Amino acid sequence: MLYSEFLNEFNKNKKIKFRLYCLEYIIEEKNGLYEIKTLSYPEKKIHQFKTLDELFDSYTIYNEILRRHLNKMNLIQ
Numbered sequence: 731m732l733y734s735e736f737l738n739e740f741n742k743n744k745k746i747k748f749r750l751y752c753l754e755y756i757i758e759e760k761n762g763l764y765e766i767k768t769l770s771y772p773e774k775k776i777h778q779f780k781t782l783d784e785l786f787d788s789y790t791i792y793n794e795i796l797r798r799h800l801n802k803m804n805l806i807q
Contacts, residue, residue, distance in 0.1 A: 747806040
């Protein structure tokens with residue numbers, strides 16, 4: 731998936747769910763901040779960022795920034 735495709739899907743509802751490495755994640759906008767959390771582990775901390783770019787360049791999965799995983803993301807409806 732390209733980042734522009736992700737943005738198009740995200741802008742429809744200000745929320746997007748995706749699967750990556752058998753885990754489900756949700757990114758949503760709340761009170762002007764962008765949150766990412768793992769749906770598979772609801773007790774884990776919710777991470778907040780000021781922009782989507784900051785989220786994609788700061789949040790890591792297996793020590794790689796999220797932006798590098800875009801081509802492995804599978805959207806969930």
